[in-house]
Amino acid sequence: MNYVGIALVLNCGSSSVKYQVIDTTLDTPLATGLIERVTDFGAAIQRVIAELDEPDSGVDISRLTVVGHRVVQGGAEFVAPTIIDDEVERQIALLTPLAPLHNPPNLAGITAARAAFPHLPHVAVFDTAFHATMPRAAYTYALDRNVAAEHGIRKYGFHGTSHAYVARETARAMGREPRETNLITLHLGNGASACAVRGGRSVDTSMGLTPLQGLVMGTRSGDIDPAIVMHLVRSTGMSVDDVDALLNKQSGLLGLAGSNDMRDVVAAAEAGSEDASLALEIYCRRIRGYVGQYFAILGSVDAVVFTAGVGENSEVVRLQSLAGLDGLGIVMDPERNAGRKTVPTRVSADESRVEVWVTPTNEEREIALQSIAAVS
Incomplete structure (x- = not known):
């Protein structure tokens, strides 16, 4: 733009x-x-x-x-x-x-x-607009179609301004046109979401009707068996509002490790905390699962991109989230990956067929650019 x-x-x-x-x-x-x-x-x-x-x-x-x-x-x-x-x-x-x-x-x-x-x-x-390009098969839930239509129940996705900005800026850093680039973007903050971007357009994302679906987050559970909600209501006497608060405000890293700050979780894991180590493993395993899923959806991937507070700052999360994906062509370079990244930076090894980048997000700038474009 x-x-x-x-x-x-x-x-x-x-x-x-x-x-x-x-x-x-x-x-x-x-x-x-x-x-x-x-x-x-x-x-x-x-x-x-x-x-x-x-x-x-x-x-x-x-x-x-x-x-x-x-x-x-x-x-x-x-x-x-x-x-x-x-x-x-x-x-x-x-x-x-x-x-x-x-x-x-x-x-x-x-x-x-x-x-x-x-x-x-x-x-x-x-926030939802970038994901409007998802195909129907990506945004439609397997619910009774009349109930879903009546109540607007479908996947909308969020963090769209961040995914749009990071996808464009990463393609630029790679020396490619966005329309010629397939990316998996990982917005990892207190809220977190993944996005499959084909040719500059979102074709799938991890958040759904609400920001609760998908990756493990600071205080949100991400994906769970939906029947857990009914089980808790029926067997514990919790109200729907109680379960809502549990899943949105008392789960995720906070529920697993006692803190929603990834810095605290990593420090506790390195100090020997089993709870923190498990929380970190669950967090990174969920990311790895979505990366694999979006590989299958995109067919070919040019780069995986980390952004937002955790994505830009945590070398541990970046390394563990992509560990063991050599078969998909992802090979990290620990030295390049070390530390916080404040400019678009490639953190994969030279031999990695799929590049890995850390690209700082700037949602405010994306809003400014889109707003000026709308009135130009």
């Missing part, structure tokens, strides 16, 4: 507003900030404006091109960056049942920002 402009990127959570001002001709943001303990998004946006109006902020608000908004769930309706008007706001609100914790604050931030910047175009960039 070669579109030029200056974007204010807003990521509105349940009690916070993260922002960046990005000039696409520069490598680093003009400004970044975080407003916490938000109860009134109108007031929070005014604080953003006040901070950007400070003489030392480095930002001239009058030069802004667009305001880009992260929206978690776009459903089947929104498959590309979308210029926001009242009807788009209404449709985002209708998607609340699919993302009850995320879409309402995203929407509240949009409403407040449109009031604060009425002269600027506003663009919604959806």
Whole structure:
């Protein structure tokens, strides 16, 4: 994407507003900030404006091109960056049942920002949109088709801005065109997902209707037998909300090892903790399984790519996740793999038929690029 402009990127959570001002001709943001303990998004946006109006902020608000908004769930309706008007706001609100914790604050931030910047175009960039190119066989669950259709039950996928950015930047680092490159991208943070990318387009991803499906995460279980939910409700007296909290907030690394921070888990495993060692093994085994699955789906793979907090920083996770995959043409180079990576870096051996890269993600920049493209 070669579109030029200056974007204010807003990521509105349940009690916070993260922002960046990005000039696409520069490598680093003009400004970044975080407003916490938000109860009134109108007031929070005014604080953003006040901070950007400070003489030392480095930002001239009058030069802004667009305001880009992260929206978690776009459903089947929104498959590309979308210029926001009242009807788009209404449709985002209708998607609340699919993302009850995320879409309402995203929407509240949009409403407040449109009031604060009425002269600027506003663009919604959806986490789910990159995965809109998945084929029906990838996004359809084997449920009664009428029930699924009535309630919008299908795989949507998440982390789309990250997977899109990393896939494009890795292809560039490899000296290839995205449309000629098959990749498996691994976004490993507190939330984690894998994506099969064929020619720059998502053809499968590990998260599903919600971000709970797929890889083991910081506090989420990832894939489990669905009957576990019914078993717990029937045999323990737990409510559906109790099980929801268990799977989303008390499982994953936290449930297995007592911490959702991979640094703590690796340190405990190296110190001899059996629980931490098992947690690390389960975490990496799940990743390895998805890599194998996506090899089969893609047919041929040019590179496996690690990104996000764990992917960019943990040499242990990268090495263990791809251990034993020599038969698929993956051979790691321990020296190249050592340490944190802050620029796109190849970490596989020269003889590896499939390259392995660590490419730092930049979701805010991707939102800025997509927002400017939408209004250009």
